[in-house]
Amino acid sequence: MQTQFDIIQLAKPQIAEAERVLRKCVHCGFCLATCPTYVLLGDERDSPRGRIYMIKDMLESGRDADSTTVRHIDRCLSCLSCMTTCPSGVDYMHLVDHAREHIANTHIRPAFDRLLRRLLGLLLPRPGLFRVAVLAARGPAVLGQFLPGSLGALMRLSFRPVHAPSWVDRPQTIAADGGARQKRVALLSGCVQKALAPQINEASVRLLARHGCEVVVAKGAGCCGALSLHQGERVTAQAFARGNIEAFLAEHRRAPLDAVVANASGCGTMLKDYGDLFRDEPVLSENAAEVAGLARDISEVLTDLRPLKTVGVAKLRVAYHGACSLQHGQKIHSGPQALLAEAGFEICEPIDGHLCCGSAGTYNILQPELAGRMLARKVETLEQITPDIIATGNIGCMVQIASGTQIPVVHTAELLDWATGGPLPPALTGRSLGR
Numbered sequence: 001m002q003t004q005f006d007i008i009q010l011a012k013p014q015i016a017e018a019e020r021v022l023r024k025c026v027h028c029g030f031c032l033a034t035c036p037t038y039v040l041l042g043d044e045r046d047s048p049r050g051r052i053y054m055i056k057d058m059l060e061s062g063r064d065a066d067s068t069t070v071r072h073i074d075r076c077l078s079c080l081s082c083m084t085t086c087p088s089g090v091d092y093m094h095l096v097d098h099a100r101e102h103i104a105n106t107h108i109r110p111a112f113d114r115l116l117r118r119l120l121g122l123l124l125p126r127p128g129l130f131r132v133a134v135l136a137a138r139g140p141a142v143l144g145q146f147l148p149g150s151l152g153a154l155m156r157l158s159f160r161p162v163h164a165p166s167w168v169d170r171p172q173t174i175a176a177d178g179g180a181r182q183k184r185v186a187l188l189s190g191c192v193q194k195a196l197a198p199q200i201n202e203a204s205v206r207l208l209a210r211h212g213c214e215v216v217v218a219k220g221a222g223c224c225g226a227l228s229l230h231q232g233e234r235v236t237a238q239a240f241a242r243g244n245i246e247a248f249l250a251e252h253r254r255a256p257l258d259a260v261v262a263n264a265s266g267c268g269t270m271l272k273d274y275g276d277l278f279r280d281e282p283v284l285s286e287n288a289a290e291v292a293g294l295a296r297d298i299s300e301v302l303t304d305l306r307p308l309k310t311v312g313v314a315k316l317r318v319a320y321h322g323a324c325s326l327q328h329g330q331k332i333h334s335g336p337q338a339l340l341a342e343a344g345f346e347i348c349e350p351i352d353g354h355l356c357c358g359s360a361g362t363y364n365i366l367q368p369e370l371a372g373r374m375l376a377r378k379v380e381t382l383e384q385i386t387p388d389i390i391a392t393g394n395i396g397c398m399v400q401i402a403s404g405t406q407i408p409v410v411h412t413a414e415l416l417d418w419a420t421g422g423p424l425p426p427a428l429t430g431r432s433l434g435r
Helices: 013-024 030-034 036-041 048-061 067-074 081-085 092-106 111-123 127-136 140-145 149-159 192-196 198-210 234-254 265-271 282-294 298-305 324-329 335-342 368-383 395-402 412-419
Strands: 172-174 183-188 213-217 259-262 295-297 317-320 346-348 389-392 409-411
Touching: 013 048, 013 092, 030 036, 030 048, 030 081, 036 368, 048 067, 048 092, 067 092, 081 092, 081 324, 111 127, 127 192, 183 198, 183 234, 183 265, 183 298, 192 198, 192 395, 198 213, 198 298, 198 412, 234 282, 259 265, 259 282, 259 298, 265 295, 265 324, 282 295, 295 298, 298 335, 298 412, 317 335, 335 346, 335 412, 368 395, 389 395, 389 412, 395 409, 409 412
Parallel strands: 183 213, 183 259, 259 295, 317 346, 317 389, 389 409
Antiparallel strands: 172 213
């Protein structure tokens, strides 16, 4: 793609990087068939190629973002399926996040949209505050069942169960079982997941310790920053990331870490991108890149620690849903399925498994109509293969898919923990699926 940025624009590092990305696009259109919004809407402006044209025009002209551009950029899930398909290696992930930052800095959204985004940015990265807010909204949440759009989606969040702080939340070091340490790892315990599904972190710690890991919950670590970055709030995202970098490097300096483990794939994708997030800050870029180099999805660490110490479970049929942030963001495809198969489960995958379920961070709140259509399609393809359980590696996907089906949705780490001696996952309680 030809660009026409002037020399003054190209002196800005982000513009120079955007131009490099734009020039790689050859207009081939391969991305259209794998873009969930284009598949649904059939509008070129709701495809990666169309958005790239709009971003190019917006950045080259230096103009404020207009409402049409904002509408179509907002509809992007950042599922990154287009990057898996693209034969030219277009770095759409960073380009669209740059566009979102430009939108946040130049476009005044309607009042309710601004309020909603500020609430999400305030509450979701802070599990303690999120718990309080959800409990306080229990009464008004009833209205959410009858209200359309973003308001109803936000209120319906209050029907999600919230949990008291878990024993895994506090800073500590958990020894490897039997004292036979193979790895020393730090667990990113996250934010929303702590409040909605603390059993995932608990299962992860048991699973890692059982297979020879000393597990550190680092003081000062928290939200990865992805929620803020995808809202265009780069400075806020960097502040969250900086806290994690300091926390994990302090542990790494005290005693070397073999990995920083993420069990929410959206967070893992963000961790692995910390080097790019701080690429223009010489003081922090090296430390950020060091943490990014340590970042691993839990399935990657467990693959290194195989064979699994299985105890034998019922041979249940498990439909594996590959979270977009795992299969497209981190390029991890077969590892989780192989682990589940080794643990004794029968693995099956739905058709169009590359297409997003519609969760995508806060997308299902900000774009509830489109997210609902994506959910319906995803649930239909999952139910067609008649599984006993649906497994995935991302809390957002779990919450989204569980809202549309009666089939229990369980984190991959929960199933592997159960298959290697841990407790039955809560979602399976009372379903006659015992050992």
